[in-house]
Amino acid sequence: xxxxxxxxxxxxxxxYTETGHVTAVNxxxxxxxxxxxxxxVGESGCGxxxxxxxxxxxxxxxxxxxEGEINFNGRNLLKLNKRQINKVRGNDISMIFQxxxxxxxxxxxxxxxxxxxxxxxxxxxxKEAEEKAIELLRLVGIPSPxxxxxxxxxxxxxxxxxxxxxxxxxACRPKLLIADEPTTALDVTIQAQILDLMNNLNEELDMGIIxxxxxxGVVADxxxxxxxxxxxxxxxxxxxxxxxxxxxxxxTQGLIKSIPQLxxxxxxxxxxxxxTVPPLTRVPKGCRFAARCPFADEKCVASAPPxxxxxxxxxxxxxxxxxxxxxxEGIADVHTYS
Amino acid sequence: xxxxxxxxxxxxxxxxxxxxxxxxxxKRFFSNYSMVIGLVIVIFLMxxxxxxxYLTSYxxxxxxxxxxxxxxxxxxxxxxxxxxxxxxxxxxxxxRASISVGLSIAIITSIIGLAIxxxxxxxxxLDQILMRICDGLMAIPGxxxxxxxxxxxxxxxxxxxxxxSIVFTPYxxxxxxxAALVVREQTYIEAMKAQGASSTRIIWLHVAPxxxxxxxxxxxxxxxxxxxxxxxxxxxxxxxPAPAPSWGNILYDGKLVIFNAWWxxxxxxxxxxxxxxxxxxxxxxxRDIMDPHYKKVTKKxxxxxxxxxxxx
Numbered sequence: 001x002x003x004x005x006x007x008x009x010x011x012x013x014x015x016y017t018e019t020g021h022v023t024a025v026n027x028x029x030x031x032x033x034x035x036x037x038x039x040x041v042g043e044s045g046c047g048x049x050x051x052x053x054x055x056x057x058x059x060x061x062x063x064x065x066x067e068g069e070i071n072f073n074g075r076n077l078l079k080l081n082k083r084q085i086n087k088v089r090g091n092d093i094s095m096i097f098q099x100x101x102x103x104x105x106x107x108x109x110x111x112x113x114x115x116x117x118x119x120x121x122x123x124x125x126x127k128e129a130e131e132k133a134i135e136l137l138r139l140v141g142i143p144s145p146x147x148x149x150x151x152x153x154x155x156x157x158x159x160x161x162x163x164x165x166x167x168x169x170x171a172c173r174p175k176l177l178i179a180d181e182p183t184t185a186l187d188v189t190i191q192a193q194i195l196d197l198m199n200n201l202n203e204e205l206d207m208g209i210i211x212x213x214x215x216x217g218v219v220a221d222x223x224x225x226x227x228x229x230x231x232x233x234x235x236x237x238x239x240x241x242x243x244x245x246x247x248x249x250x251x252t253q254g255l256i257k258s259i260p261q262l263x264x265x266x267x268x269x270x271x272x273x274x275x276t277v278p279p280l281t282r283v284p285k286g287c288r289f290a291a292r293c294p295f296a297d298e299k300c301v302a303s304a305p306p307x308x309x310x311x312x313x314x315x316x317x318x319x320x321x322x323x324x325x326x327x328x329e330g331i332a333d334v335h336t337y338s
Numbered sequence: 339x340x341x342x343x344x345x346x347x348x349x350x351x352x353x354x355x356x357x358x359x360x361x362x363x364x365k366r367f368f369s370n371y372s373m374v375i376g377l378v379i380v381i382f383l384m385x386x387x388x389x390x391x392y393l394t395s396y397x398x399x400x401x402x403x404x405x406x407x408x409x410x411x412x413x414x415x416x417x418x419x420x421x422x423x424x425x426x427x428x429x430x431x432x433x434r435a436s437i438s439v440g441l442s443i444a445i446i447t448s449i450i451g452l453a454i455x456x457x458x459x460x461x462x463x464l465d466q467i468l469m470r471i472c473d474g475l476m477a478i479p480g481x482x483x484x485x486x487x488x489x490x491x492x493x494x495x496x497x498x499x500x501x502x503s504i505v506f507t508p509y510x511x512x513x514x515x516x517a518a519l520v521v522r523e524q525t526y527i528e529a530m531k532a533q534g535a536s537s538t539r540i541i542w543l544h545v546a547p548x549x550x551x552x553x554x555x556x557x558x559x560x561x562x563x564x565x566x567x568x569x570x571x572x573x574x575x576x577x578x579p580a581p582a583p584s585w586g587n588i589l590y591d592g593k594l595v596i597f598n599a600w601w602x603x604x605x606x607x608x609x610x611x612x613x614x615x616x617x618x619x620x621x622x623x624x625r626d627i628m629d630p631h632y633k634k635v636t637k638k639x640x641x642x643x644x645x646x647x648x649x650x
Contacts, residue, residue, distance in 0.1 A: 056532055060462075089534035102525040107547040116543075117533045168533065 005073070005208045006032040006055070006093075006176055012067035013047075013054045022280045024050040026232040027068070032176065035206040037198075039223035039240075041214060041255065045277045047232040048212045052178045055210075056089050072176070091121040094169035098181040100162035104153035110137070110164045111149025117171035136167040141197060159190035163197065170201065176208045183218060195222055216259055220244060225313070228252050231277060231288045234307075238314040248316040250293045250324060287319065295320045366627070373623020379616025387437040390430035398431040398583045399423065407599045417601040419591055428583040429606055435584040436613070439499055439568050444561040446503045447510045448553060454507070455514025455549070456541050459522055469515070472508035480505045481567060485576045493579040502567055506560050513556045517549040551628035555621050562617035569610050585610050 013025040025047045032038050040048050053059060055070055057077065070077040077088065097103045104113060114133035118124050124132065130149065137145035140163040153161055162182060169177060179198065183191040199222060202209055211223055219226055219240070226243045228236040228251065236249040247253045254273040275292040284290055290300040297320075305319040318324070368374060402422035410417045416425040454472070458465040475483065487501035521527065522545060530540050565585075571577030572586025573593075580587065585606045592602030 058528060058531055062462075086534045086536060089532055091534060095529070095532040097525050097529055099525055103529045105526040105530075105544055105548070108544075116530075116535070120534055120539075165529070168529070171533075 003034060004031045005034045005036075006210075007071040008055070008069070009071070010068040011051070011054065011070060013050055013059075014065040014067070015059075016063060016065070020281055023283075024232055024280060025054060028229070028232075028234050029068075030227050030234060030237055032208045032210060034175070034208055035202065036225065037202055037209040037211055037223045039219035039226040040210060040212045040229060041216060041219055041226060042229035043214060043255075043273075043277060046229045048214075048229055049180055050232075051229070052095065052180050052210065052212055055178060056093060056095060057085055087121070090117050090169075090174070091172045092174055093176045093178065094172070094174040095178040095180065096162070096165050096169045096182045099185050100158050100165055100182075101185065103165045104161055104168075106153055109150055109152055110156065114149075114164070114168050114171055117168055121172045132171070133167070136171060137164065139170070139201075140164070140167045141193075142167075158186055159193065162186060162190075162194055166194075166197065166201075170205070173205060174207060176210070178210045178212070180212045181214070182211075183215075184213070191218075198222065216255060228255070231283065232280065233288060233317065234315075235289065235318070236314075236316045238316075242311070242314045246314075246325065248310060248314065248321040248325060249289075249318050250295050250320075251289050253324070287317075295324060370623045370626055372619040373627060376616050376618070376620025376623055379612060380620055383433060383437055383613055383616065386430060387433040391434060394424070394427040394430055396424040396427040398428050399581055400427075407595060409599075410601055416605050417599065419588070419602055420595055420599070425588070425601060425605060428588055429585070429609060432583040432585045432588055432606065433609065433613075435495070435578055435582065436565050436568060436586075436610075439495065439502075439578075439584075440561045440565040442499050443502045443506060443564040444557045446499065447506045447560050448557045450503070451507050451510025451556075452514050452546065452549070452553060454511040456518050456545060458511065459515045459518035460537065460541050460545070465515070468511070472511050475504070475508045476512075480563075481570055484567060484571055485574065488571060488576040493576065495578055495582070498568060498571065498577055502564050502571075505567070506564060510553065510556055510560065513552050514549050517552045518545050521545050521548040551624075555625045555628065558617055558621035558624060562614045562621070565613055565617070566610065 008031065009029050011025055011028045012023060015022045015024055028047075028051055030038070040051070042048050054066060055077065057066070066078050068078070072088070072092065077085065080088065104110065108116075111130055111133045114136055115126065115129035118129040118132050119126065122129075134145045134149050137148055142148050142160060142163050148156070148160070148164075153164070156164060166182075182198075183194050186194060195218060198209065198211075201207070211219070213219060223240055225239050226237070227234050228238075228243075228249065230251050236243070236247070236252045238248075238252075243252065244256065247256055251273070254271070257271040258273065260270055273292055278284065278291065284301070285304075286302050287293070287296070287300040287305050290296040293300065299319055305317050307315050307317045308321065309315050310321065400423060402418065402424075404422065405414070405418050406422040407420055408414055408418045408422075414424050414426065416429065419425055419428065454468055458468040484501045484505050487504060488497060491497035491501060527540060527544060530544050535544070568577055568584065569586035569589065572584045573590045575590065577586050578584040588606040589603055592599065592606070596603050
């Protein structure tokens with residue numbers, strides 16, 4: 001087992017808004033090891049993006065309050081001052097965003113923007129930085145990088161822009177890359193290319209990746225471990241095999257069942273998880289998933305379940321996971337998806 | 339596409355493309371009538387104010403007491419004023435004063451307004467302070483504020499520039515702030531933050547270039563506005579001090595003899611009108627060119643349906 005790169009302990013993110021106090025991330029704990037790809041899944045509004053931005057403390061100071069620990073290489077990121085966190089950002093931890101069409105500044109050339117990160121963190125001259133930028137563009141698989149570096153973002157296609165954005169993020173060889181739904185805005189073929197690229201980069205540069213997505217297919221393809229989030233909490237954490245073979249949390253089960261099957265019955269309705277995510281201002285008292293859970297009883301409504309370690313790599317936050325497990329063995333294998 | 343064909347044809351194709359792009363840009367520029375008209379007028383005024391003084395045969399303060407209040411004639415193309423000074427010469431020198439005052443105000447307000455707008459958009463608390471000050475300044479009618487400031491500072495060309503800069507800076511700051519607020523929320527700014535760029539760097543290197551086009555447009559309007567306001571100030575006696583010519587001063591002198599010497603009010607007045615129309619239409623044109631979302635462009639295109647068909 002390689003050593004731990006990022007260790008998040010009981011992380012909470014509070015927002016103070018006009019409508020009241022909101023805890024968007026509530027007691028999240030997980031870790032990322034060196035060179036490991038960890039997937040974070042969950043439906044919209046479950047706190048995935050907030051969590052990822054909390055790691056880099058990207059929210060405006062004063063409107064937000066953090067609690068817990070984010071240990072990165074032995075340092076608690078939440079305790080760093082402004083200048084120290086600026087040194088970590090981009091240099092040790094980088095981030096790529098969801099929408100490649102708006103993550104590059106339209107007024108600067110692509111090469112200039114990659115060089116910017118290098119100039120920020122390394123004592124490189126402008127010329128050196130620009131040469132490095134071309135190298136990076138080559139690394140992420142952009143053809144004729146010398147030419148592309150001189151072009152503006154609007155000259156590039158969506159897939160190329162996402163590659164360029166990855167180049168920006170990789171500029172200083174970060175140890176951890178946070179990818180916040182990097183393929184959501186791209187079509188499937190480009191998506192596959194970007195995923196391949198990330199896989200290769202992960203092997204080549206030995207960097208840890210937190211891959212945030214709501215696409216379980218992508219997770220199955222790329223990640224070795226998965227964290228399932230619901231309403232600001234981690235409801236299940238498992239290795240990829242365990243998650244698809246033996247999901248313990250009803251929410252995870254629901255997610256896996258909701259994946260449309262190519263060879264499935266077309267006339268049948270797709271599986272859905274009933275109800276919607278409640279707003280964060282009205283969080284249920286007991287188990288947060290209780291209102292939508294087919295297994296819920298009084299116990300679930302009354303008190304929140306503890307996190308149980310089922311195996312060394314699989315943790316679940318549910319009162320009834322054993323019952324669910326038994327139930328599952330009866331039904332045909334859910335794991336038809338690969 | 340690039341792999342097909344030899345390199346020779348490729349470079350040729352690129353040249354052709356570049357040429358086409360240039361032509362398209364030219365077409366777009368010249369189809370923008372207000373821009374062309376405005377630019378012609380502005381260039382004319384610039385020439386008038388910077389080259390004109392060398393071409394006149396009189397000085398702006400040369401008195402010819404015998405030739406007072408002469409109507410336009412061969413010696414004095416636009417006539418003379420009540421001290422016998424050549425009106426054309428005074429208008430040309432006045433153009434220099436008006437244009438240079440207007441230009442300096444446009445530049446100063448742009449720089450200060452840009453800084454205020456950018457910082458206000460970036461820091462919420464600073465925003466409250468700066469924008470309330472701007473609101474306060476904007477609440478007072480511009481000319482009144484300018485007169486008050488001139489009274490406090492004393493009549494001098496530099497003071498006119500200072501006073502009018504104070505009057506017009508809030509308008510620039512507002513525009514910059516509203517544009518910067520939009521840019522600030524863009525993902526690329528957050529991405530830069532995630533790359534570890536400092537606030538100062540983000541503000542000046544990444545937000546500022548994105549708000550330049552509304553700023554430039556606003557600056558041309560400020561240019562026009564300050565020419566009018568400066569003329570008004572001089573007309574009221576609170577602007578550029580007396581013997582030095584400015585359009586407002588000439589109008590002020592002309593007011594006294596308006597029934598005897600029409601030329602003294604008509605010509606400088608005409609020039610003010612031309613200057614303001616020119617600058618405003620250039621500002622309109624610039625906005626059309628720089629802001630691709632601005633609706634007026636499509637309206638104009640429908641007028642030239644033929645051109646549209648060609649493009650399609």
